[in-house]
Amino acid sequence: DCSNMCHESSGVALSDSIGIGKGTVTLDDFTKADLIIVVGQNPGTNHPRMLTALRDAKRAGASIISINPLLETGMKRFKHPQAPLELLGSGTLISDEHVPVRVNGDFALFRGLAKVVMQREALDMEFIDAHTLGFADYRRAVESTSWDSIVSGSGVEQEVISNLGATISKSKSTIVCWAMGLTQHRNSVAIIQEIANLLLLGGHIGRPGAGVCPVRGHSNVQGDRTVGINHNPSAKFLSDLHDSTGIAIPTKPGVDSVRAVKSMRGGTAKVFLSMGGNFVSAMSDTNATASALSNCSITAQISTKPNRSHLVTGRTALILPCLGRSEKDHTSVGEQFVSVENSMGIVHSSRGSSKPASGMLRSEPSIVSGIAGALDTRIGRSGIAWQDLAEDYDKVRDMIEASIPGFEGYNERVRLDGGFYLPNPPRDSRTFPTESGYANFRVHDLSGASAGTGRYLMMTIRSHDQYNTTIYGLDDRYRGIKKGRRVVLMNQSDMDDNDWSEGDLVDLTSHFEGTELHAREWYIVPYEIPKGNIATYFPEANVLVPLDSVAEGSNTPTSKSVVVTIRATD
Incomplete structure (x- = not known):
């Protein structure tokens, strides 16, 4: 499911560290x-609603630090589009400081921050002693990590x-808070657990105004896992x-997702059945993914609008x-x-207000129930009244309530203003449902991606006029890029070293364990990004993301740290 491609690393890391795979x-x-x-997040483009929360926090007196290879406009000042008086002024200053970490340098940076906290003895020992395991081992690991390795790994000066x-x-x-800038690296699970370690040092879990906040962009990336959409669900859920x-x-x-392509x-x-999404464009190694779908007997797409995946079909194709x-x-x-769950763990209703594009359209619950009913007639009766579920979604919610803890009184509570x-x-009781029953300090050797001499570390990004794989326009107004997306954002000094100028055409080649993927004709654009790093747009650059390059522990594609070489286009 879509979690495999974005926040799988968050779920794996946090489930092991604090016993729940979501924010607190x-x-x-x-x-x-x-x-x-x-960290590793651009709310202005990917999570605009979050900017409202950051604005309110700023007005309440919070300090806000941005950690990202790119200085994003949305983290400078924010004007609420539905508050006309704000649009007349200069907006609310959001970020107090920007830390331009190198691509995949976050692990080293947070190890350095933990080192400072320990040196200053800013530790909540009462919380650590009562609620955690592994502190002594973690302290030894932090104290033995040299400042040279922290500075070189993060690209951030020790003073900062x-x-x-x-x-x-x-x-x-x-x-x-973080998003896919942290979750799509080989060491993503280790990075996120290092963040959890830092917060555990100060007791910043289960305290008002404190905690971890992995920010999902899609309304139900978190909710699908809550209700069991998981390739490896727990025995208890089953x-x-x-x-x-x-x-x-x-x-x-x-x-x-990765193993599905290989299968x-x-x-x-x-058989490939997709409900929503644009699998070919969203996945790593676009060509490998397309060939996988073409090898299927049947591809079926349940979709609200046409997308590129509809053009790549199995021997029989249904839309x-x-x-x-x-x-x-x-x-x-x-x-x-329908009902959805957001990044804060709130379940709320989602009710349409527009006239359907056609009176012949069926809803997703209706289509899924219809498929299930048809299967039932062929492989044995389940006893489930599928047609009733298609007609009355309260009955679907009744089944969820009967199956999953926490949904007591589901149909009543989901109708409350704001949900539940x-x-x-x-968060609620400083109880950590891990195997140990405690929050776990997890120790990992310091690691980070390295491009090597003559190569660059590429991260993929999204533009302002974009929602997931849907592109609404060719301008990226926050970054000052117009009329095109096939661009490479590059440090000016890297351009100077190669005698490249703005607008030059180059070819990109990614390298992973002896395999190469190629993409021709990208325009160079100078940008404020750490030397040795480049940025390209998703999904155009997915063709360069190796299918076998995945995060350890979560198997998420490593779209944020791809080793590439660049040469002038012939």
């Missing part, structure tokens, strides 16, 4: 925090790290689902148009609504 903060916590660190570490040491309530539905549940694990290419998976969430959904029972928070033991 509420929206109210942002106005209670005195320090918010935004020391000053930021001093600020963290003084903080009584720190939130760290048991509970069997008890509530009577379905004989398969116990063999499924495959994640289709190898012929062991023969099943469906209602969008913005469209009214009427059944024989009455108007229906799901239980979150680390």
Whole structure:
């Protein structure tokens, strides 16, 4: 599912560290925090609603630090588009300081911050002793890490790290937010666990105004995992689902996105069914993904609008148009609504208001229930009234309530204004449902990607006029780029070293374990980015992301640290 490509690393890391694979903060916590660190994230482009929370936090007195290879405009000043008076002024200053970490230098940076906190003895020992395991081992690892390795690994001077570490040491309530700038590296799980370690040192979990905040962009990336959309669900979930539905549940694990591509290419998976999304464009190694779908017997796409994946088909191809969430959904029972979970763990209703594009369109629940009912007639009756579920979504929610803890009174609570928070033991009671029963300090050897001589480390980014793989325009107004997306953002000194000028055409080649992927004709654009690093747009640059280059522990594609060479186009 889509989590494989974005926040799988967050879920794996946090589940092991604190016992829950999601954030531990509420929206109210942002106005209670005195320090918010935004890492590997561009809220102005990817999470614009979050800028409102950051603006409110700033007005409440919080300090906000941005850590990113690129200085993003949205982290400078913010004007709320639905507040006309704000648009007349200069906006709210968001970030107090920007730290231009090198691509994949975050692990070293956060190790340095932990080193400063320990040197200043800014430790919540009462919390550490009562709620954590592994502190002594972690302290030894931090103290034995040299400043030379921290500075060279992060690309940030020791003085800057020391000053930021001093600020963290003084903080009584720190939130760290991140997105795919952290989750799509080979060492992403280690990076995120290093962030958790830093917060555990100061007791910044389960305290008002403090905690971890992995920010999902899509409304239901988090919710799908909550309700069991997982290639390797827990034994408890499978048991509970069997008890509530009577379905004989398969116990063999499924495959994640990368392994799905390999299974289709190898012929062991023969049917591709996609509900939403644009798999070919979103996945790594575009050509390998396209060849995988072409090798299928059947490809079926349940979609609200056409996309490039519809053009890459198996031997038989189906496109099943469906209602969008913005469209009214009427059944024989009455108007229906779906429910989603956001990054803060709030479950709320989502009700369409627009007239459907066609009276023939069916909703996603209706299509899925129809497929399930058809299967039921061929492989045995499950006893589930699929047509009833297609007509009345309250009955779907009743099944969720019966299967998954935390959804008690689901149909009543989801109708409340603003919805309801799901239980979150680390946040709610400083209870950590890990195997040990404690929050775990996890120790990893310091690591980071290195391009090598004559090569560059490439990260993929999104533009302002873009939502996931959907491109609305060729201008990226926040970055000053117009009329094109096939560009390479590069440090001016790197351009000078190669006698390249703005607008020069170059070819890119990625390198991974002896394999090469090529993409021709990209325009060079000078940009404020660390030397040796470049940035290109997603999804155009996905053709360069090796399928086999994945994050350890989560198997997420490493789209944010791709080793490339660059040469002038012939």
